[in-house]
Amino acid sequence: MELLVASAIGTMTAGGVYLLLRLRTFPVILGLALLSYAVNVFIFSSGRLAIDMSPILSKYGEASYTDPLPQALVLTAIVISFGMTAVLVMVSLGAFLEADTDSIDIDQTETDEDVAK
């Protein structure tokens, strides 16, 4: 299981970084989403991987339990990254409608010409 989780995090991070470096907004948004999935799984596994254990202390006997804190952290991280992705989609849509292009980098020569006008 460790191998599966670790390779999944690694693959998603690699894909996310690759997409993040693309020139168009849509792949970049997908890349950031992939990166946030990867980091969510990563945080989740930072409390050690455990099977069949509840994150609650049992008052009946010695039942083992798993660390609840990473689960709380990952919940916060999911909510925040979800909201941020929504904001990013809206901002990139706004930029596309204003500029009529979805290229992510600012064409410096173009803006300089605008200034010179």
Next chain:
Amino acid sequence: MSHWIILPVVLPAMIAPIIGFMMRHDIVLARVTSTVGSALLLAISLVLVSMAMDGTTHIYRLGDWPAPFGIVLVLDRLSALMVLLTSVLAFMVLLHAMATGWDDRGRHFHALFQFQLMGICGAFLTGDIFNLFVFFEILLIASYGLMIHSGGRDRMRAGLQYVVMNLAGSTLFLFALGTLYASTGTLNIADLAAKIPDIPADEAGLVRVAAMLLMIVFAVKAALFPVQFWLPATYANAPAPVAALFAIMTKVGAYAILRIHTVVFGPGVAGTEGMIDAWLFPAALVTIALGAFGVLGAKRLMSLISFSVIGSMGTLLVAVAAFSPIATTAALYYMVHSTFAAACLFLIADLVVSRRDGDSLTPSAATVQNGLFAAIFFAAAIAMAGMPPLSGFLGKLLVLDALRDPGVIGWAWTAILVGSLLTIVGFARAGSALFWKSTAVEAPITETAETAAPNFATPAQVTPVMLTLAVLVALSVFAGPVAGYLEQTSVQLFDRSGYISAVLAPGGEG
């Protein structure tokens, strides 16, 4: 338990939704509420400073859970100072935004402004590193809205870059937090500071990775080389009052480096000893050089000021990189100064640019109050470049005086002094193009020029700029008392055991 500590977070958090939902169509009501809110925040931060003045570290337990289990807010001299800095700056920026009508050129300026203040104050007060991440996100999401306020093609595209850059930074922050939690089992700053020194150096690999990742995240916020490239496009295209408020945002990064890399990974920790300063120092030197060359090469006024902000962050972080109480005192003084100097430059630039044809550094017809604007710009520029008599000179002098170690002095002094010279040349060139040569250019007689009345700056528009200048003057006149407070601040910051015992005290002062 004193509830004053939570107020800088709760007050804007209450005011912002009220403005956003109930006053969205009434700009006058929104302005009044926002001003009252900022004035109250200023009063609260003065109370906090007076509380922190006696040197105790005040703790506020959210939900009354004791420290390593619940989230705590920590008020010491440093966080009180930063909250005061934020509220003073915010008040002036708000006055400027209202006087120039920037807040009415788009929707929800005041609501976003209050959320921004909530995030910044929270980031300065929190004693938990995951909570720091949450407040970072709050201040960032508000800053996205402020950055693209009133829209426009270049602004939207620069805003998109800013959002993408910071989202990538946030992801990196989460990776760092996961690594830190996996290796220590806690995210409370004081608890981390207590546990990390016990990890032997040869087992601290993961801790070193986490420390370095956190360093990169904070470097993105502080615009440190090699992750400074988002700043010129963002600040140069943001609305000018927002850019002036963003002067505090880079300081959030510098504060986080000071807090985390002094208290948690600070001097004397076996696992990370000497690693952070070995990277931070050269990066800060390159940042100074980049800022200076950028100031020299800028074609637009706003990007010129943006590059001078990068240069000032470099100077600040060179002092931070020494990780010694004396250098930290100098860094704190320079931090207060450079915040107001940058804000002053952005505000005066707004007054000038809105009265001329764009912000390119070419002579065009002089504005009506050319003399007044030129005088203010001159004062702000000498403050930013570090010339006497304003506080920039004292700040740089303190920084230079603190960096006297034989291995450091050559590099640091050369970078700061040559950087200052280039900055002076760049500002002089910009000022002469904007104000001096402009007097020789005849105003083109167009229909609009004939019909429009001369666009005088009203006293309300000039007052905020004057206030920032007054702060700079006060900072140099009262340099002695201020430096005394900052000296105690850095002593308290380096007293790691005092911080740990105050936060983790079982029943103690709450």
